[in-house]
Amino acid sequence: MDLVLRFVFGPDALAADGGARAAVLTIQSPLVAIAVATFLGLGFYMIDLPTKTRLYKEGDPKRFRLPSMTLADHLKGTSLGNYPSSLSLYFLISDRYLPPEFHKRVYLFGSLYRVYVDLRFLLAIAVTLGIFIGSHDCCARND
Numbered sequence: 001m002d003l004v005l006r007f008v009f010g011p012d013a014l015a016a017d018g019g020a021r022a023a024v025l026t027i028q029s030p031l032v033a034i035a036v037a038t039f040l041g042l043g044f045y046m047i048d049l050p051t052k053t054r055l056y057k058e059g060d061p062k063r064f065r066l067p068s069m070t071l072a073d074h075l076k077g078t079s080l081g082n083y084p085s086s087l088s089l090y091f092l093i094s095d096r097y098l099p100p101e102f103h104k105r106v107y108l109f110g111s112l113y114r115v116y117v118d119l120r121f122l123l124a125i126a127v128t129l130g131i132f133i134g135s136h137d138c139c140a141r142n143d
Helices: 002-009 020-027 030-047 054-058 067-075 086-097 100-142
Strands: none
Touching: 030 100, 067 086, 086 100
16 A cells, blocks of 8 residues: 555655655656556456456345346246346346336445445455565565
């Protein structure tokens, strides 16, 4: 996290520099920070991490069942029972028939879910890289 902050705001005059000062001074600029943030956002949008989670695909079987699974059970044996994805059909039906206040709430919580999944992934990367870079800098100073 310190390395990310240094890239955005520049090296800290009060902190020990480790090995990051040269890299920060080379790469640091607001334009680069905006470009990196944009490419990371587009990359996350392209990868679509939230749809790859178990919660998105199965729900939480111990607490609740996905409405799309219930819809698939109800449609078995009907002409729509062969629809490729009950999840897609569920979204089509909910878009058409949900009252506006529920519709807005569904999309709000869906958006929050997406943001929090991506945020957890970013924090995991920052912590992992932070530990790696910190231990590398620590070992480089001891040598």
